[in-house]
Amino acid sequence: MIKLSTKGRYGMRLMVNLARHHKNGREAIILKNVSEEEGISIRYLEQIIIPLKINKLVKSIRGAGGGYTLGKSPTEIRVCDVLQALEGTCSLVECVEDETYCDKTKICGTHDIWKGATQLLKDYFSGITLQDALELTDKKIAAAKKKAKAK
Amino acid sequence: MIKLSTKGRYGMRLMVNLARHHKNGREAIILKNVSEEEGISIRYLEQIIIPLKINKLVKSIRGAGGGYTLGKSPTEIRVCDVLQALEGTCSLVECVEDETYCDKTKICGTHDIWKGATQLLKDYFSGITLQDALELTDKKIAAAKKKAKAK
DNA sequence: CCGTTTTCAACATAAATTTATAGGAATGAT
């Protein structure tokens, strides 16, 4: 599979979760809550959030009453920023970022194909913000609730 | 990284290599040659080619004088066919293929984002054939040769 | 101000998967 790593998947869910609470005020969110809401172990979330913190996408507040908040507004954080922080790059293959990675790059047609695909993904992920992801999620939650109620 | 596995990358190079010889006649290509030309170990190529054979994208001929040939014309094999055979799917995440994979699918906004990205990739990889990949490669090789000669 | 609690931080380790190598058996051409 062309696999988006769990880091990327879980990381986005973590960020969307933080984004949801971001609009509800400024209080910090603890990973325990995210863990319960998203069904991802705290320990793993702790590892995933480190690069997000390094890249200033989240801020941490230590001690009782502490937790995490978004580093910027959800409208200012793009999906590609999150993936970039978590995976180092959005590229499908190393050789797209680093042409010296493989000594065949200059005579490899598949390289160009992967490069094209990578560009598609980058453009797509650059056009979606955390705010968009949050709205998508909220809409789905509302729809699911409505459906449950109707029943 | 959103990673295309080595299976996918090596598999495409293997297929393009077979495609190159396909037009030169019908003789079978041995993995030893592919290994030397592509710089990929025979043992690993042997593993990679199994699903390609199962999916009829290549044919094998056993014994001395044997080897592999393409199962169809290079114009009839698309990049997505090769990836599908090798990786089982072109999806970025499991939950796009199998919505029951994660119980949050129905209320997860990121799911929709990955689904959109997957569709982009699928469309892109459906529009490129082995023939296209071969031509890209041949063009690059010719350009590299010309450059070397000029020097 | 002190001890307790809450939370992030850091390090270590286990489990699973992917990537890669190895040995030899089966097959078929000459």
Added chain:
DNA sequence: ATCATTCCTATAAATTTATGTTGAAAACGG
């Protein structure tokens, strides 16, 4: 019979995924 090749199975190495254990910082109650 011999040799070249695919085929099958095992296993080693590296990476990703996940959990456990302890430590350190900050708030809070007394």
